[in-house]
Amino acid sequence: MTAQPDATSPAPGPADVSLGIGKLIVPSVIGGLVALTLGVYGGLHHPTGVVVNIAGFSSAGYVKSWLATIATFFAIVQVGSALVMYGKIPRVTAPSWIGMLHQWSGRIAFLAAVPVAVDCLYGLGFQTYSTRVLIHSVLGCAFFGAFTVKMLILPKRGLPGWTLPVAGAVVFIVLVGVWFTSAFWFFSTFGIHH
Numbered sequence: 274m275t276a277q278p279d280a281t282s283p284a285p286g287p288a289d290v291s292l293g294i295g296k297l298i299v300p301s302v303i304g305g306l307v308a309l310t311l312g313v314y315g316g317l318h319h320p321t322g323v324v325v326n327i328a329g330f331s332s333a334g335y336v337k338s339w340l341a342t343i344a345t346f347f348a349i350v351q352v353g354s355a356l357v358m359y360g361k362i363p364r365v366t367a368p369s370w371i372g373m374l375h376q377w378s379g380r381i382a383f384l385a386a387v388p389v390a391v392d393c394l395y396g397l398g399f400q401t402y403s404t405r406v407l408i409h410s411v412l413g414c415a416f417f418g419a420f421t422v423k424m425l426i427l428p429k430r431g432l433p434g435w436t437l438p439v440a441g442a443v444v445f446i447v448l449v450g451v452w453f454t455s456a457f458w459f460f461s462t463f464g465i466h467h
């Protein structure tokens with residue numbers, strides 16, 4: 274979480290605000306480059322087809338769709354725990370373990386998403402053969418760019434208070450978009466099983 278403004282400290286002036294916003298430039302450029310690099314790699318690399326499958330699953334598509342669903346579930350826990358931490362849920366006081374829940378749900382969501390994205394990038398590549406697949410490819414790359422931005426601004430002090438919530442919301446919305454254009458479509462087309 275960002276440091277909450279101290280009630281005794283003076284309100285930030287325009288110079289402080291622009292300095293704070295200036296601190297976003299480098300993380301945003303790096304995040305943009307991460308997304309772009311993945312997209313260019315996914316476009317240039319010759320897709321190899323399925324990379325991995327796991328015993329017990331009928332196809333790699335199911336492994337990926339369940340992992341993507343696990344990632345999205347833990348991302349929802351991330352948003353819920355953030356809302357509790359920021360005091361946005363009426364009548365709910367943040368328990369002492371909420372920060373831990375927030376960190377671990379984020380780690381699990383990311384760890385679940387990485388192998389799926391590796392399979393997508395390496396095995397399927399950046400594809401444009403339908404609007405859904407194009408949106409999925411763009412959002413898949415954008416997810417890692419947005420995640421990079423969030424991680425890079427996390428330790429920074431002096432940023433405007435809205436920065437981290439906005440970065441977190443963008444990562445979440447992009448992941449939900451990735452899920453809708455892949456796992457949701459996959460389950461709706463082939464059925465929900467493993």
Ligand code: HEM
Pocket residue numbers: 311312315333334335337338339341344386389390393394397398399400406409410411412413414416451452455456459
């Ligand atoms: C957070 C990252 C990502 C997640 C969670 C994810 C998840 C999935 C899932 C669950 C599927 C359906 C299973 C399958 O058809 O194999 C899929 C398909 C696909 N993904 Fe990803 N993906 C991610 C990133 C990417 C990236 C970065 C690219 C390419 C740049 C990409 C390209 C594709 C393509 C082309 C398909 C096949 C779509 C189809 O024909 O239905 N994905 N993805």
